Amino acid sequence: MQLLDGKKTAEDIKNEIAAEVQSIKDAGGKVPHLAAVIVGTNGASLTYVGSKVKSCQQIGFDSTLVSLPEDITEDELLAKIKELNEDDDLDGYIVQLPLPKHIDEQKILLAIDPDKDVDGFHPTNFGKMALEMESFIPATPFGIMQLLERYKVETAGKHTVVIGRSNIVGRPMSILMSRKGNPGDSTVTLTHSRTKNLAEFTKNADIIITALGVPEFLKADMVKDGVVVIDVGITRVDDASNPKGYVIKGDVDFNEVSKKSSFITPVPGGVGPMTIAMLLKNTLLARKMRSAKK
Ligand SMILES: Nc1nc(=O)c2c([nH]1)NC[C@@H]1CN(c3ccc(C(=O)N[C@@H](CCC(=O)O)C(=O)O)cc3)C=[N+]21
Incomplete structure (x- = not known):
């Protein structure tokens, strides 16, 4: 029996990403910037978002935590998403799931700019994945x-x-x-x-x-x-x-x-731990795609 050690492999991947971030910095480039939107407070969700922020610091990414109240309306959340889509400094973001019941999850995921959808949950990215095209993989x-x-x-x-x-x-x-x-x-x-x-x-x-x-x-x-x-x-x-x-x-x-x-x-x-490492990997990919576009 061999253990598939996610903790160690995730550390390896994070080290590889950190080295790439360092070379971006050395070349005078912009480091990747990841944001997480969290609505309300759920113990497990907070743990996950917390380790994401910690990992960003560890590898030299910029990170933003957008904490919103449980009773936020769907329209208010959609307005926030529009803001994140238009924020030129931001390379990628995730909206932590599950969302409160009064918010239509599908509608929110559809509003995320597919180029910033580092979770790979938008139908455009899901479709590309199914068609074996390059995309963000969840x-x-x-x-x-x-x-x-x-x-x-x-x-x-x-x-x-x-x-x-x-x-x-x-x-x-x-x-x-x-x-x-x-x-x-x-x-x-x-x-x-x-x-x-x-x-x-x-x-x-x-x-x-x-x-x-x-x-x-x-x-x-x-x-x-x-x-x-x-x-x-x-x-x-x-x-x-x-x-x-x-x-x-x-x-x-x-x-x-x-x-x-x-x-x-x-x-x-x-x-x-692999989930977190790959979210960072997708964010690095998002940064590279955005810098290639300009
Ligand atoms: N938009 C969105 N994207 C997600 O990827 C997403 C989400 N929403 N909502 C919640 C789930 C859950 N999730 C985890 C990621 C890492 C650990 C993790 O690192 N777990 C540690 C233990 C952590 C602990 O002590 O609780 C481990 O398995 O070793 C757990 C859970 C990502 N999710």
């Missing part, structure tokens, strides 16, 4: 592809089973694994809450990618020997014995499933 799927690439996990001709069809992980992941190239060239099954006999699929999978949010859902008897397991689940489970008051659990029963795996990601320290 950070979590992009991070998973990087892990597979850097650890030289074979994917061509393999049967990949994705569990979960969310717009930000499961569905884009199924598209990326079926695209031509390495990693890719996989035969993909996208499973979800209406799938019957899920274990019949997972037992036949060479690669399993779980993005479900159900702690320890995937058990050892659901996988075959030598399987590659990518665990995208991160659920906070109350735990009074932990100083934080909670522990983070993935979708995979790691202790048992790891015994049968050829490669497996841990939680925490797997896909999560």
Whole structure:
């Protein structure tokens, strides 16, 4: 069993980006500038946005945190987005999801300038991804592809089973694994809450990618020997014995499933840190594209 160490790989990627930022600076250029919009306060969202800001400082990006009240109207949020689209200093931004229920998420994502959409959630970028054109790849799927690439996990001709069809992980992941190239060239099954006999699929999978949010859902008897397991689940489970008051659990029963795996990601320290690294990578790409345009 080999661990796919997201924490270490994310550090490597951040160091590579930091070196590029330094050479931009040396050449007298403008460093990338990333903003995050967060509406209201949710513990997990704050953690994520907090580590993003910290990473920006670490690698020499400019960063802006746009904190908006929970009761902001849709029109007010759209006005803010227009402002960010027009801000010439800003290279890319994300609008942290989920948004409060009174705001139409689709409408907000459509308003983001696709050239600044470093989350890759705008239909233009999603479409380009599906058509194998160059685009911003959503950070979590992009991070998973990087892990597979850097650890030289074979994917061509393999049967990949994705569990979960969310717009930000499961569905884009199924598209990326079926695209031509390495990693890719996989035969993909996208499973979800209406799938019957899920274990019949997972037992036949060479690669399993779980993005479900159900702690320890995937058990050892659901996988075959030598399987590659990518665990995208991160659920906070109350735990009074932990100083934080909670522990983070993935979708995979790691202790048992790891015994049968050829490669497996841990939680925490797997896909999560990669997500942040790839968001930074997309922001660097956005900066390069914008400077090439002028
Ligand atoms: N527009 C938007 N884009 C996102 O990419 C996005 C989002 N909204 N909303 C929330 C989810 C969640 N997400 C995480 C990223 C990193 C970790 C991460 O680094 N996790 C650490 C543990 C962190 C902890 O202690 O909670 C780990 O897995 O090792 C977690 C969660 C990005 N998301």
